[in-house]
Amino acid sequence: MSLLQLPAYDKARPWVRTAVLRPELGSLVAAALLFIFFSIASSGAMLEVPTIARVLDTAWPYGIIAVAVGLLMISGEFDLSAGVMVGTAGALLGVMATEWGMNLWAAVFLSLLVCLALGLWNGVLVVWTGLPSFVITLGTFFGLRGANVALSKYFTGDALIENIDDAGGYDSLHTIVATVFGTAPSDFRVSLIWWAGFILIATWILWRTKIGNWIFATGGDRDAARAVGVPVNGTKIGLFMLTAGAAWFVGVSNAIRYTSVQAGQGVGQEFFYIIAAVVGGCAMSGGRGSALGPAIGALIWGIAFVGIPHAGWSSDWRWAFYGVLLLVATLINHVVGERVRTARSG
Amino acid sequence: MTTETTEPTDAMEETGAATASAAPEADAESADLPVLEVRGLGKQFGSVQALEDVHVALRAGEVTCVVGDNGAGKSVFIKMLCGLISPSEGEILLDGKRTEFSSPRQARSHGIVAVYQDLALAPMMSLWRNFFMGAEPVKGWGIFQRFDVTYAKEAMQTELEKLGVDLGDPDRAAHTLSGGERQGLAIARALYYGARVLILDEPTSALGVRQSGAVLRLIRRAAQRGTAVVLVTPKPQHAFWVGDRFLVFQRGRLVEDRRSETLTLESLSYLMAGGGEVEELETEVATG
Numbered sequence: 001m002s003l004l005q006l007p008a009y010d011k012a013r014p015w016v017r018t019a020v021l022r023p024e025l026g027s028l029v030a031a032a033l034l035f036i037f038f039s040i041a042s043s044g045a046m047l048e049v050p051t052i053a054r055v056l057d058t059a060w061p062y063g064i065i066a067v068a069v070g071l072l073m074i075s076g077e078f079d080l081s082a083g084v085m086v087g088t089a090g091a092l093l094g095v096m097a098t099e100w101g102m103n104l105w106a107a108v109f110l111s112l113l114v115c116l117a118l119g120l121w122n123g124v125l126v127v128w129t130g131l132p133s134f135v136i137t138l139g140t141f142f143g144l145r146g147a148n149v150a151l152s153k154y155f156t157g158d159a160l161i162e163n164i165d166d167a168g169g170y171d172s173l174h175t176i177v178a179t180v181f182g183t184a185p186s187d188f189r190v191s192l193i194w195w196a197g198f199i200l201i202a203t204w205i206l207w208r209t210k211i212g213n214w215i216f217a218t219g220g221d222r223d224a225a226r227a228v229g230v231p232v233n234g235t236k237i238g239l240f241m242l243t244a245g246a247a248w249f250v251g252v253s254n255a256i257r258y259t260s261v262q263a264g265q266g267v268g269q270e271f272f273y274i275i276a277a278v279v280g281g282c283a284m285s286g287g288r289g290s291a292l293g294p295a296i297g298a299l300i301w302g303i304a305f306v307g308i309p310h311a312g313w314s315s316d317w318r319w320a321f322y323g324v325l326l327l328v329a330t331l332i333n334h335v336v337g338e339r340v341r342t343a344r345s346g
Numbered sequence: 347m348t349t350e351t352t353e354p355t356d357a358m359e360e361t362g363a364a365t366a367s368a369a370p371e372a373d374a375e376s377a378d379l380p381v382l383e384v385r386g387l388g389k390q391f392g393s394v395q396a397l398e399d400v401h402v403a404l405r406a407g408e409v410t411c412v413v414g415d416n417g418a419g420k421s422v423f424i425k426m427l428c429g430l431i432s433p434s435e436g437e438i439l440l441d442g443k444r445t446e447f448s449s450p451r452q453a454r455s456h457g458i459v460a461v462y463q464d465l466a467l468a469p470m471m472s473l474w475r476n477f478f479m480g481a482e483p484v485k486g487w488g489i490f491q492r493f494d495v496t497y498a499k500e501a502m503q504t505e506l507e508k509l510g511v512d513l514g515d516p517d518r519a520a521h522t523l524s525g526g527e528r529q530g531l532a533i534a535r536a537l538y539y540g541a542r543v544l545i546l547d548e549p550t551s552a553l554g555v556r557q558s559g560a561v562l563r564l565i566r567r568a569a570q571r572g573t574a575v576v577l578v579t580p581k582p583q584h585a586f587w588v589g590d591r592f593l594v595f596q597r598g599r600l601v602e603d604r605r606s607e608t609l610t611l612e613s614l615s616y617l618m619a620g621g622g623e624v625e626e627l628e629t630e631v632a633t634g
Contacts (some may be wrong), residue, residue, distance in 0.1 A: 225479060
């Protein structure tokens with residue numbers, strides 16, 4: 001005989017179970033619907049290979065960082081400095097390679113160290129002060145926004161750093177982060193494979209390692225997690241560093257691919273990562289989400305970005321579209337979250 | 347998927363995980379030794395004496411009910427037992443050895459676990475993820491080390507079954523649990539990690555009659571397994587039904603330490619309502 005029993009739960013509320021297990025489901029449906037919609041609106045232009053190539057090429061830089069930002073969001077924190085960190089990584093690489101004559105491999109490694117240090121700074125400050133990460137990383141955002149351009153100008157005399165391909169080690173790095181498959185306009189970058197790899201590893205970490213459990217626990221109920229011995233602070237700091245690392249990867253990839261770096265790049269992008277994470281089903285309050293969801297959120301941005309002009313509308317509508325998408329996604333997340341929260345057994 | 351045997355992790359050992367190692371010893375000598383004993387325990391907050399000169403010995407397999415009015419010192423007492431606050435005077439003995447707990451985590455590592463009303467569960471996480479939170483069983487090596495999900499689900503179900511708790515789908519979110527089910531999960535988790543002293547702070551205060559009954563049965567079952575249970579409750583019926591022993595606190599002092607055989611529900615209710623104080627009050631009201 002059972003002391004405590006709950007007979008009807010599974011049958012009565014299967015969607016609650018699904019919502020908990022598959023937070024990215026909504027975004028997957030939304031991405032499919034949008035793709036179909038734009039395929040019709042563009043009279044089939046959306047289905048052509050060059051268009052799909054553009055969608056994916058638009059999506060991956062957002063996608064890679066959004067996956068990290070999503071994990072960070074699940075742990076209950078934000079990072080507004082992730083966008084400018086892309087600029088930091090690129091500018092550092094540019095200065096070291098073009099002005100200081102360093103080998104690109106060394107430059108790449110050093111800029112990684114700096115980015116990780118910045119992530120550590122964000123994390124440690126959030127943990128120590130207990131202030132909202134919104135404020136802390138906003139400070140980092142402005143600091144880097146200024147420093148990126150000012151230091152580039154100081155060292156190179158310009159905010160645009162060019163001729164990165166003159167530096168040693170360029171060819172091997174280009175193979176790793178910027179190889180092209182196919183010929184333009186039907187070209188696909190190796191970055192897509194990296195993106196897929198990031199999603200897989202992040203998913204693995206989230207669902208199949210104890211660190212994943214810590215991430216969910218930290219965002220789900222910080223005090224409860226701490227009380228049972230979850231290293232809450234360490235988890236958060238680690239995720240800030242992961243986010244900085246993702247920004248570094250995108251910054252370096254872009255610098256190698258375009259052989260030039262605009263030191264002011266990345267400003268304003270931080271919101272796209274957060275939107276992608278939210279659209280992908282990560283709860284702003286933490287404790288719920290997935291790694292695949294934010295990637296799909298970024299893919300939705302790619303579909304809209306390419307789809308809107310293809311459908312014959314002014315590309316200015318992209319922004320309005322994303323604003324509406326954010327609101328709708330947040331609302332759905334909120335409603336689902338509330339329902340999960342209040343769904344009780346009899 | 348194959349189920350490999352899972353080595354207890356460091357984290358599990360730290361929290362006193364292995365149930366076997368925490369099982370009470372069977373020999374007669376240790377059966378008589380209290381698991382946890384306090385001598386002359388007291389606590390001062392500034393000039394306020396919150397608790398004074400408390401002597402209690404907690405034994406394995408007993409349910410000890412801590413009762414008393416608000417501000418009588420009950421919560422200070424249990425908070426000192428579980429390491430949340432440190433005593434100003436007196437000493438705590440674990441297995442006859444003097445011990446000091448600087449944090450709940452440390453107390454927990456010695457098998458003293460407190461389960462509070464606002465139970466430590468992350469709402470959006472599944473039951474098994476909550477059950478193993480902070481002590482995740484792992485398998486594999488190095489970067490391939492992974493959370494042993496199959497084992498986690500099975501181990502949780504086994505433990506729940508042993509206690510007669512059926513929570514249904516292990517993948518459901520903790521927030522879908524009712525109050526009684528949440529208590530069930532929290533108590534099962536504490537026992538799984540080898541709790542020798544289980545401190546429950548008003549576990550039935552927010553529950554209906556049926557669920558209260560279920561939780562009280564669970565408490566009895568925990569005691570039968572050899573756990574020393576400390577139960578704080580304002581409800582005489584609940585205390586009387588499960589208690590072996592009753593500690594009555596009044597104004598920061600332990601005024602009664604009675605075994606259940608020496609009590610009736612009426613006399614317990616009388617003690618819990620403040621005993622002599624109520625009589626005084628009645629007299630005052632009567633005489634105007």
